[in-house]
Amino acid sequence: MSDADDIETTGLDLAERQSLRRVAGLRTELEDITEVEYRQLRLERVVLVGVWTEGTAQDAENSLAELKLLAETAGSEVLDAMIQRRQRPDPATYIGSGKVLELKEAVEASGADTVICDGELAPSQLRNLEDRTKVKVVDRTALILDIFAQHAKSSEGKAQVELAQLQYQTQRLRGWGGNLSRQAGGRAAGGEGIGGRGPGETKLETDRRRIQARMAVLRRELKDLRVTRDIKKAQRRRHGVPAVVIAGYTNAGKSSLLNRLTRAGVLVEDALFATLDPTTRRTQTSDGRVYTLSDTVGFVRHLPHQLVEAFRSTLEEVADADLVLHVVDGSHPDPRGQVAAVREVFADIGATGVPEIIVVNKADAADELAVKELLAAEPHAVLVSARTGEGIEELLLAVEADLPRPAVLVDLVVPYARGDLLSQVHEQGDIETLEHGAHGTHLVARVPEDLAHQLQHA
Template sequence: MGGLGTFNAPHAHRTGRDRRPRRDGLALVSEPGTDGLELEERQSLRRVSGLRTELEDITEVEYRQLRLERVVLVGVWTEGTVEDAENSLTELKLLAETAGSEVLDALMQRRQKPDPATYIGRGKVDELRDAVQASGADTVICDGELAPGQLRNLEDRTKVKVVDRTALILDIFAQHAKSAEGKAQVELAQLQYQTQRLRGWGGQLSRQAGGRAAGGEGIGGRGPGETKLETDRRRIQAKMAKLRRELAMLRTTRDTKKANRRRNAIPSVSIAGYTNAGKSSLLNRLTGAGVLVEDALFATLDPTTRRTQTSDGRVYTLSDTVGFVRHLPHQLVEAFRSTLEEVAESDLVLHVVDGSHPDPEGQIAAVREVFAEIGAQKVPEIVVINKADTADPLVVKQVLAREPHAVVVSAHTGEGIDELLSAVEADLPRPATVVDVVVPYARGDLLSQVHESGEIESLDHAADGTHIVARVPEDLAHQLQSL
């Protein structure tokens, strides 16, 4: 379970007056029954062991230079098994470390649903505050999206900064965005998130405008004015409108390139999947693209497209895309929609799965949820189970049983790559029209197009030209038949 320990302090079955709530917050987890949750289960915050960040390979001087945030993780387990809950918190730990944090402690509570006021329940906030003070943490990260009221209440009670899963992912995206489009997309997503969580403080809430402050209107121009909150919100809305205009201009360039590929009938293949599943490594292995490969979540935000060809000479494009994650923030899906549409508009999707992950099937389900949200659920799909060199063979076998159209590969060692290329060739769309023509030697340009975008069944050199029987796109067929 990804290095996670089980919950501590197993206890014997207690009855009568001995069945008292534990005060140390370390109770054994049991599956909820039909009668609802046990009182003791609902009243306990459980410490999850094995989630502290190890910093043994870093000197104290380097640590002070990095100034990592010291965080405590908090999760609410509402459904699924213990393993599901621990996997989710383990992923939150990886996200926190990717953002540049040192994880000091991890707590989880079993509830039927998060508390609407404080996420973990009013009484449990005191225990969380004690854990924060004991560990010296300066930030609390919650494994869920917090409402503005929950965020405010937790900060007021714990006296440290509180961020939720959505803000954490947005922060990672902001660190990794490199291109102008990527930066604009991330900023737009952050502003969409912040506009619902603006807070005003005391006297700043209301500002009246008069005289020079009112643009010279003076008498007759005074009024209640805008509150500070309204001013901030208006500025954010104006900035969002500007970013949307910039993204629309950048999208025009992307659409022009896609139109050229469609005109030349070049099939497109998208590499999509869970973050850190090895998509960029696979693109490098298949095309020699030289894309940055890093063992970190969301290392790739800017899509990369490379041109390659099948063993029989058909040309197609391979595109690396941004990785997905459980509960991918809706703001990111909206902001990155133009990028994610690369997947929806492709002819084939290579759905890359981390075979060494404790829950690859959960990753597959999370990615397919995003596919459905962007309209890509009907695109032909090959499931690529990556990292075969480190994966548990039993886990790989279970995934293969559920996903019959799957290939097991290792982008690191090259295992299974030939089988994957054969599967891609078989699933690529085939040209629609069969032609049987003689191409004059003077029209070598047409013959070159046949080689590039068609499938040649036979080719013979005659006195007056090249006799070919081939399957080609409809536009090219018209040009050949008019010779």
């Protein structure tokens, strides 16, 4: 990419600044909202709009291409898309008031009923665009929240998504038609008379209060669910079972990799955010050490802050892991950009210190040059294909090498009557020597602390 492709931050040509570049579009059924509940998006006919403020032209098109995939995952048909080159998004209308008319014409010409903007819009930007285009306007955050709402299956997943939606919605309540007209007393209230007078409470205020009450309920539910998960986690820790987490960009092939490594039977779908509810499976190394392998929700560029907060307890599985398998889609146009986006979320949840293996997936479909560049930039990386099985053995060896070793070295004889302890050593420990003698099994091994205590008192 040449320097000419890089956007200038100053001295933009007037013609260049005002130009809207056509790229491709989308689809959504417009549905009025109840102000208390989050606006359920049923996207059908949509126009995409992006503002290119930094980076290269390829970066801008990759971002809009990802928005297109997000919209299609939500059930949309892409009809048209536009990118405008600007120093920064317009504070009033995102793409600049002069260009909104062109957007309106594009919406009318294509028959779209929704506009999706590739960024998080301020409430005023959302209102201004809707008022001028006369169709529903959705930003990237609302789109991702809607996809999460469609895919959540467990009670915890649903609660997390609803909490994130309400956090987003509470800042964007607005009246639609006469729904939110101010209540009033006396004759203005239609002759309500005694008991009906007074300043009343606006519908907006009522809705905001009900949203806050619902959010408090959801936080309590999630706190209770987190306690259950923490108990299970503590049990694994007590038994010295290492935890390996599969994390990475959405649609990078994490669930396919989990299935390939453990035969877990997890849903695999060529769609963004197909997995929202984490799946954990027990598996073991070639020398018999048991460890858990967990799939996690996928990340994406500019993952909404509300989602990071709502899913924090789930995402903290990554921070608490002994090893992270960071899966990257080798066939993606910008795999290094995916790596950077995922590590940004790792930083948000305090997971930057966890040992990491970069797993470059989809080797059968990846560009050879792009893969070489990624492997050169990430020395601790393995090239695999979850679909064909290529590189899986090499990955398993890398996992075995990076798993933490048990802490306590024991050198003792285990009575034959305590075969149960010997079985635990095989599962949880790292055996150096094992010899069968007259009085029992002479064992030299590294084992977890609680197991060492049981062996010493056997």
